[in-house]
Amino acid sequence: xxxxLAGTAALLRLALRRDRVMMxxxxxxxxxxxxxxxxxxxxxxxxxxxxxxxxxxxxxxxxLRALYGPVFADSxxxxxxxxxxxxxxxxxxxxxxxxxxRHTREEEETGRxxxxxxxxxxxxxxxxxxxxxxxxxxxxxxxxITAGLAGQGATGALALGLAVAGAGTVVAxxxxxxxxxxxxxxxxxxxxxxxxxxxxxxxxxxxxxxxxGESALTWASPLGWxxxxxxxxxxxxxxxALFxxxxxxxGALAYALAGRRDVGMSFLAGRxxxxxxxxxxxxxxxxxxxxGSLLGWSAGFLIAGLVFGGMAEGAADLVGDNAKTxxxxxxxxxxxxxxxxxLAAMAGMLGLVAALFVVSxxxxxxxxxxxxxxxxxxxxxxxxxxxAGGHLAVAFGGxxxxxxxxxxxxxxxxxxxxxxxxxAVGACLAQLPAVWTIGALAVLxxxxxxxxxxxxxxxxxxxxxxxxxxxxxxxxQAVMDLxxxxxxPKLPGATEIAWTPLALLTTLAAALTATGLxxxxxxxxxx
Numbered sequence: 361x362x363x364x365l366a367g368t369a370a371l372l373r374l375a376l377r378r379d380r381v382m383m384x385x386x387x388x389x390x391x392x393x394x395x396x397x398x399x400x401x402x403x404x405x406x407x408x409x410x411x412x413x414x415x416x417x418x419x420x421x422x423x424l425r426a427l428y429g430p431v432f433a434d435s436x437x438x439x440x441x442x443x444x445x446x447x448x449x450x451x452x453x454x455x456x457x458x459x460x461x462r463h464t465r466e467e468e469e470t471g472r473x474x475x476x477x478x479x480x481x482x483x484x485x486x487x488x489x490x491x492x493x494x495x496x497x498x499x500x501x502x503x504x505i506t507a508g509l510a511g512q513g514a515t516g517a518l519a520l521g522l523a524v525a526g527a528g529t530v531v532a533x534x535x536x537x538x539x540x541x542x543x544x545x546x547x548x549x550x551x552x553x554x555x556x557x558x559x560x561x562x563x564x565x566x567x568x569x570x571x572x573g574e575s576a577l578t579w580a581s582p583l584g585w586x587x588x589x590x591x592x593x594x595x596x597x598x599x600x601a602l603f604x605x606x607x608x609x610x611g612a613l614a615y616a617l618a619g620r621r622d623v624g625m626s627f628l629a630g631r632x633x634x635x636x637x638x639x640x641x642x643x644x645x646x647x648x649x650x651x652g653s654l655l656g657w658s659a660g661f662l663i664a665g666l667v668f669g670g671m672a673e674g675a676a677d678l679v680g681d682n683a684k685t686x687x688x689x690x691x692x693x694x695x696x697x698x699x700x701x702x703l704a705a706m707a708g709m710l711g712l713v714a715a716l717f718v719v720s721x722x723x724x725x726x727x728x729x730x731x732x733x734x735x736x737x738x739x740x741x742x743x744x745x746x747x748a749g750g751h752l753a754v755a756f757g758g759x760x761x762x763x764x765x766x767x768x769x770x771x772x773x774x775x776x777x778x779x780x781x782x783x784a785v786g787a788c789l790a791q792l793p794a795v796w797t798i799g800a801l802a803v804l805x806x807x808x809x810x811x812x813x814x815x816x817x818x819x820x821x822x823x824x825x826x827x828x829x830x831x832x833x834x835x836x837q838a839v840m841d842l843x844x845x846x847x848x849p850k851l852p853g854a855t856e857i858a859w860t861p862l863a864l865l866t867t868l869a870a871a872l873t874a875t876g877l878x879x880x881x882x883x884x885x886x887x
Contacts, residue, residue: 364619367481371489375463379493382814383459387500389821390451394520395508397440411439418442426568426667429584432593437512441520441591449586450560452501452528456494457535457552463490464536466545470731474623487536487618491611494532498525516592523589526603530582531556533610540617541628546727550652557660559583564667582606642742646750649728650721654758657717661710661762665769668706669784703770704787704850710766711791711845712827714759715820718799721755726806726813729886744881752803752873759795763788780852787851793865794844798823800872807876810886 376383405411415434419425431442464487467473473486502525509517535552542548563584566575578584588599725748728734738747767788771781802816823843840846847861 364482364484365488366485367476368485368488368492371463371476371481371485372492375459375489375493376496379459379462383455383493383497385818385821386451386455387497387504389825390448390455390501390524391504391508393451393825394440394444394448394505394524397444398436398509398512401439401443402436405439408434411435415439415442426564429563429567429578429587432587432590435512435592437509437516437592440509440512441516441593445520445524445586445591446560446563446583448501448505448524449527449583450556452498452524453531453556454553455497456528456532457538457549457556459494459497460490460532460535461539461545461548461552463493465539465542465548468623469543469545477623484615484618487539487614491532491536491614494535495529498528498532501525501528513592515595519589519595519597520591522600523586523591523603526600526607527582527586530603530606530610533607533614536614537610537617540614540621543625543628550656554656563587642737642747642750643753644750645737646724646754650724650751650754650758653717653720654754654761657758657762658765661714661766662769664710664713665706665766665771665784665788666773667769668709669703669770669773669775700852701850703774703784703852706770707767707784707787707791707851708827708845708848710763710770710788711795711848712824714763714766714791714795715798715823716817717762718755718759718795719802719816719820721758722752722799722802722806723813723816724755725751726810729810735885738885745877748877748880755799756796759799760789760792763791763795783852790848790851790857790862791845793862793869794823794848796869797844797865797872800869800876803876804872804879805876807878807880807883 401411405414411434415431415438418428418431428442429446432438433441467476467486476486502521504521505524506514506517506521509520531552534555535548538548538551538555539545542551559581560583562577562581566577566579566581566584567587578587582603585599585602588596590596725734728751734747738744764785767785768781770788771784774780774784798816798820801819802813805816806813823845826840826843827845844865847865849857849862851857
């Protein structure tokens with residue numbers, strides 16, 4: 361066994377060096393999301409009576425329970441665990457699957473692992489190093505959450521920190537299994553992300569029907585276990601054993617699979633292609649490569665729209681006479697009728713998430729180049745602009761599609777007729793100029809400095825953070841204006857639509873995209 365783990369320490373140092381920017385940023389962002397909640401919630405619900413009333417209203421709303429889970433305590437700590445616990449666990453899970461797949465299957469796919477394995481590197485050393493890196497990142501998230509919430513109650517803070525770290529580690533070991541089964545890093549990430557998505561769906565389905573959170577479906581989900589720990593609400597320490605058992609079982613399976621295959625091989629072989637090619641051009645190739653991702657995002661946006669739309673009518677009852685909660689919703693969705701303001705806020709949230717899709721889709725160009733799949737294609741009668749144009753058509757057109765489906769879901773969930781459904785679709789499509797601006801910035805970074813292209817994730821993440829927690833934290837307007845989404849009209853409900861910001865953002869997106877394509881045309885491909 362010692363020989364099979366040889367070189368683990370060196371590979372761990374290499375992984376931490378490669379992730380020296382991404383990992384700290386993700387850890388800090390996830391932790392700050394949680395530790396900033398008590399101040400935000402305290403400014404909204406200033407008294408114990410207000411918090412108790414809000415908790416009762418939240419538990420009575422099945423849509424809110426599906427999204428956030430039940431409230432087990434009406435203290436600021438309890439409301440923080442309710443509002444941010446599961447979402448912090450989701451963020452920790454995404455970070456974990458990216459880290460594990462990057463240092464396992466992606467290394468094999470690019471051929472770097474074969475070179476490393478020629479040295480004194482054990483068979484299971486790469487997997488061990490990747491899991492240790494993910495464990496370290498999740499431990500830091502848990503430690504920062506515990507330290508940041510200690511003022512709300514040390515016991516509850518520790519329980520929440522351990523629960524979030526445990527959920528992230530469970531996803532890390534699931535990603536480790538996926539990396540052994542699939543033949544590409546993209547497929548491994550897709551499988552791990554599907555597992556995480558299924559966990560959220562199970563939790564949401566269970567919580568929507570059981571206010572106490574005792575549904576069997578909730579217990580079947582690691583994200584449901586985060587709720588069941590009941591941080592700040594009579595902690596259930598034994599639930600943490602479920603995380604440990606899942607990590608041990610999945611980790612053992614990953615190690616067993618890793619010892620039974622060759623480097624670069626997988627247990628689930630890809631399907632062979634047809635004897636004769638069926639792709640008619642670069643656009644068809646881009647669609648073939650990205651269709652699975654686009655279909656998944658489309659289904660997710662439609663479902664999210666239905667859930668958010670169903671919550672709109674209960675917005676007034678949930679807010680009640682709380683002026684500060686009303687003010688936050690109005691800051692997010694404009695000063696229209698409260699249900700319209702809520703729908704506008706949800707349309708804005710869908711736009712923020714769509715920015716993540718467009719960045720992911722644009723950066724597929726970098727993945728094709730770094731994986732040395734672009735150069736053989738460009739060696740034929742295919743220009744760089746034509747090749748890139750196919751992927752950008754999927755990125756920018758796909759963002760319009762998923763937003764339209766999200767708007768359709770909002771309208772159908774709200775159930776107010778065809779005219780209101782069309783208005784909801786229009787409200788979501790109004791987010792496109794800002795989404796395209798962030799996507800265009802990704803094009804510029806990829807074209808001019810491909811090594812800096814991943815920084816587009818930081819831009820999209822910053823916009824998401826400002827849009828999500830900025831209104832609740834009363835972030836200064838000068839900071840909020842840094843996000844292109846701040847300048848969009850708040851639809852539906854706005855009496856007048858400001859067309860100038862939409863036109864300016866669309867023009868900016870076109871200019872950034874053109875500049876990025878120009879620089880791509882004149883630079884060398886990454887060796």
